[in-house]
Amino acid sequence: MSETAAFSYAFATLQQLAEDVLKHASAKGATACEVDVSEGFGQSVSVRCDEVETIEFNRDKGIGITVYSGQRKGYASTSDFSAQALRETVEAALNIARFTAEDDCAGLADAALMAKDCPDLDLYHPWALSVEESIETARRCEQAAFDASPLVSNSEGASISTQQAHFVSANSLGFMGGYPTSRHYISCSVIAGEQDAMQRDDWYTTHRDATRLDDPQQVGRIAAERAVARLGGRKIKTGEYPVVFEAPLAGGLLGSLVHAASGGALYRKASFLLDHLGKKVMPDFVHIAERPHIPCGLGSAAFDSDGVATRDRDIVTGGILQGYFLSAYTARKLGMHTTANAGGSHNLIIQPGQYDLDGLLAQMGRGLLVTELLGHGINYVTGDYSRGAAGYWVENGKIVHPVEEITIAGNLKAMLAGIVAVGNDVQVRGTKQTGSILLDRMTVAGE
Missing domain, CATH: 3.30.2290.10 (PmbA/TldD superfamily)
Structure with a gap:
């Protein structure tokens, strides 16, 4: 070429x-x-x-x-x-x-x-x-x-x-x-x-x-x-700790929200967010918007796979789930209207907070920073979440040593509700844009 x-x-x-x-x-x-x-x-x-x-x-x-x-x-x-x-x-x-x-x-x-x-x-x-x-x-x-x-x-x-x-x-x-x-x-x-x-x-x-x-x-x-x-990584004691998902991984939490709020999972009754439209699923400060018309955006599209015109809309405001992700077919299955999401979401953006990653670690004080996830242990029916992980142990808001060979576990419903802060360290790499996310607690299995 x-x-x-x-x-x-x-x-x-x-x-x-x-x-x-x-x-x-x-x-x-x-x-x-x-x-x-x-x-x-x-x-x-x-x-x-x-x-x-x-x-x-x-x-x-x-x-x-x-x-x-x-x-x-x-x-x-x-x-x-x-x-x-x-x-x-x-x-x-x-x-x-x-x-x-x-x-x-x-x-x-x-x-x-x-x-x-x-x-x-x-x-x-x-x-x-x-x-x-x-x-x-x-x-x-x-x-x-x-x-x-x-x-x-x-x-x-x-x-x-x-x-x-x-x-x-x-x-x-x-x-x-x-x-x-x-x-x-x-x-x-x-x-x-x-x-x-x-x-x-x-x-x-x-x-x-x-x-x-x-x-x-x-x-x-x-x-x-x-x-x-990451050199010198070691396990940590099993327990419940606050967890920060680094920005490149935090998009996965948004992805889980999209999956659970998608028509296919909903009409099959295979989602932990079934019948949650209009209900509180996240803290008050969380705002998630879909913006399909951002110039040069990786998730921008004038229309979805059905040919339906895309439009700006709010998915979560004040922590309340305002919209699902529906195609023409899945909307009919649910007795609802399409949201122009045949083929997926378009530029999903969670409103960033005031702190960068260092600021989130300082806010967390003591806990786990996750920088790598392994496996796909997510049950979208129940929301149960369990994945292998690696990252860093944090004391007094500072990284003290790398962590490896651990498993983090929780429930997506509780994880979304337990968001403490969203960072402003946004990495734009795909259709979902978010900074690092601090969760109040997850179970960490180590030693």
């Missing part, structure tokens, strides 16, 4: 392909149809111990077609954009629909809710980075990690990735929308220590606009500092 590489298909071609699918579905007797046409490409380069380890190029395309025959639904997809392949894929989807059970909640979203005008959300910033430049950038990133400390003894590598894509979504209600997007990242993972006393850690930066990525050397330095800081 050279700096002049571009999409293989013009945006207008994607629109025409979508139009052709809709026409053929209608001609074949589908009562409704929706189609997604996409193309993407990129390159990824990784360097380990100054040697080039991988150079990867990717170029993908696909069409996903959903048809409805009354209340019966069928889906098929293809990566072949030829006219014959499109016709065969439409017919395959219709054939599947004929053999599926009727579902009175199946169907497109309400036509009045479809996105009419798509705002330019500034989501496309191609990075004209040659392979040679990628290698040089990755080497600088990794070398900065080795230079940061003589205790950094090995590397798992530094990686540079640049990705571009564009897509068109359309349906038989007259909706058609789409736009190009980009996403780039720089990462570094290193090992500190010798023989048995070794620890690894990593750091990365990601953005739609490469000019807003963190400096590669800074990424390497932080990865090294984090790995070195």
Whole structure:
């Protein structure tokens, strides 16, 4: 791939392909149809111990077609954009629909809710980075990690990735929308220590606009500092302690809230937040907003996977759950209205407090700072939470030693209700934005 590489298909071609699918579905007797046409490409380069380890190029395309025959639904997809392949894929989807059970909640979203005008959300910033430049950038990133400390003894590598894509979504209600997007990242993972006393850690930066990525050397330095800081880790006594989730992990708590408040979990009655709309789930000071139209945002979108226009809304105000995350289908299952969240949440932001991480540790006084979580021990029906963890023990508001080989446990309902403070040390790495979060207590299993 050279700096002049571009999409293989013009945006207008994607629109025409979508139009052709809709026409053929209608001609074949589908009562409704929706189609997604996409193309993407990129390159990824990784360097380990100054040697080039991988150079990867990717170029993908696909069409996903959903048809409805009354209340019966069928889906098929293809990566072949030829006219014959499109016709065969439409017919395959219709054939599947004929053999599926009727579902009175199946169907497109309400036509009045479809996105009419798509705002330019500034989501496309191609990075004209040659392979040679990628290698040089990755080497600088990794070398900065080795230079940061003589205790950094090995590397798992530094990686540079640049990705571009564009897509068109359309349906038989007259909706058609789409736009190009980009996403780039720089990462570094290193090992500190010798023989048995070794620890690894990593750091990365990601953005739609490469000019807003963190400096590669800074990424390497932080990865090294984090790995070195973990040397000499030990267990702590089993007990109940206050816990701070470091910002990169705190987004996982927001993710758990989203999962439990999502239509799929709710209509299956597989959520600890069942029937909690309008009820207090967090302390008074917690405010969580969904902001889908942030320019250049990693979670920004003009419409959801159903074609429904997205809008700003508040999820939690004064600690009270104000909204679920619903698609057209899950909303019908619950007898509610879609919240334009088919496909997930968009830029979920918890209002930061006044303190940075050091301030939160000072507020906690004595307890555990968690910087790594292992395993997936979450039961969303009951809210029970148990995961392996590592981090640092804190006394008098200061880190005193690393901690490893422990398990933290609690219940998500109690954890959300037990938020003491939210930090202002926000790391924007995805669709959920939060600073570090201090919880009043969790059970820590150690010695």
